[in-house]
Amino acid sequence: MECSRFLEEKISGGGGPEFRDHLAACEACRRDVEEYEEILRLYREASTESYPGRVPRFRRFGAGAWLPSAAAALLLVGVLLYVLFGGTGVRPDPEPVGTTAFFRVYLSPWDRQEVRWNETVGDLWERVALLERSRR
Amino acid sequence: MSVPDSEAMDDLVRGLKAGRPDAYERLVREYGDRIYRFARRMVGEGGAEDLTQEVFVRVFRSVGAYRPGGRFVSWLFAIANNHCIDQARKRRPETSVADLGEEMTAERFPSGAPEPPEVLEDEERRGALLRAVGRLPLEQKQVFLLREEGGLSFREIAAIAGCPVNTALGRMHYAMESLRRSLKAYGMQ
Numbered sequence: 001m002e003c004s005r006f007l008e009e010k011i012s013g014g015g016g017p018e019f020r021d022h023l024a025a026c027e028a029c030r031r032d033v034e035e036y037e038e039i040l041r042l043y044r045e046a047s048t049e050s051y052p053g054r055v056p057r058f059r060r061f062g063a064g065a066w067l068p069s070a071a072a073a074l075l076l077v078g079v080l081l082y083v084l085f086g087g088t089g090v091r092p093d094p095e096p097v098g099t100t101a102f103f104r105v106y107l108s109p110w111d112r113q114e115v116r117w118n119e120t121v122g123d124l125w126e127r128v129a130l131l132e133r134s135r136r
Numbered sequence: 137m138s139v140p141d142s143e144a145m146d147d148l149v150r151g152l153k154a155g156r157p158d159a160y161e162r163l164v165r166e167y168g169d170r171i172y173r174f175a176r177r178m179v180g181e182g183g184a185e186d187l188t189q190e191v192f193v194r195v196f197r198s199v200g201a202y203r204p205g206g207r208f209v210s211w212l213f214a215i216a217n218n219h220c221i222d223q224a225r226k227r228r229p230e231t232s233v234a235d236l237g238e239e240m241t242a243e244r245f246p247s248g249a250p251e252p253p254e255v256l257e258d259e260e261r262r263g264a265l266l267r268a269v270g271r272l273p274l275e276q277k278q279v280f281l282l283r284e285e286g287g288l289s290f291r292e293i294a295a296i297a298g299c300p301v302n303t304a305l306g307r308m309h310y311a312m313e314s315l316r317r318s319l320k321a322y323g324m325q
Binding site: 007008011043044047050053 | 164168169171172173176177185188189258261262263265266269284285290305306308309312315316319
């Protein structure tokens with residue numbers, strides 16, 4: 001029972017005066033400590049392998065490490081603009097006169113007309129009114 | 137009560153959080169061997185190198201969330217320990233930690249036959265001891281390795297293993313007794 005009080009000291013080595021007094025009087029604990037120390041010494045001699053791998057590389061490292069990602073994103077945006085707007089970034093107006101609009105007009109639940117106008121907005125509403133009247 | 141990190145360690149943690157490559161290289165240089173040996177004893181030689189690298193990747197990913205409530209090395213080995221146990225579970229899902237020790241023993245030491253009880257040379261003694269460590273049940277091996285490779289206190293080990301300090305001490309004691317019996321069986325002591 002007395003010996004079990006010093007479990008940590010026996011395993012860890014060291015210990016205070018109380019443990020040293022106990023060791024002086026207890027041969028079994030002295031033997032335990034000696035053999036545990038021998039096992040740990042042997043283990044430390046044996047466990048000497050080195051990590052054979054290399055330091056993993058991460059692109060996040062470094063103050064300017066985000067630059068390649070940003071450049072790739074910009075390039076992607078540029079390609080998208082080129083595909084969508086013909087390379088200038090702005091779609092040229094094919095018919096510069098008036099306002100181009102695309103309307104889907106529902107005149108009844110079973111009928112609809114899709115109309116593309118190239119006129120001013122005022123003319124547009126006139127057309128819509130005309131279309132509605134023609135459907136009545 | 138936690139043991140504070142040294143100034144050099146605080147600097148390392150600051151460097152890791154800032155994403156400095158030199159801090160990361162220092163981390164691998166200082167702890168790579170110990171983490172590798174821990175992984176190698178826990179899961180076996182095959183895959184220990186990959187596992188070590190994965191531990192560092194995990195550290196890299198989660199160091200931003202690290203709050204210095206204890207020693208950094210304790211946090212580092214907690215990650216290594218969790219990852220090793222995850223890897224062991226992947227081999228045999230739905231297996232308890234205690235059973236994993238048996239499974240890994242059987243895998244790594246298929247014959248199970250003890251070596252001849254003769255007086256061995258130093259090199260053989262060291263090899264036999266490493267094999268004996270490998271044969272420990274995983275719960276004992278975990279405590280033994282966190283102590284020996286991690287250099288952690290039993291309080292830190294208990295926190296990582298999720299058990300009371302006395303349980304961690306008991307597991308270490310059983311591990312030492314088991315190793316002592318193994319060495320005696322080999323005629324070493």
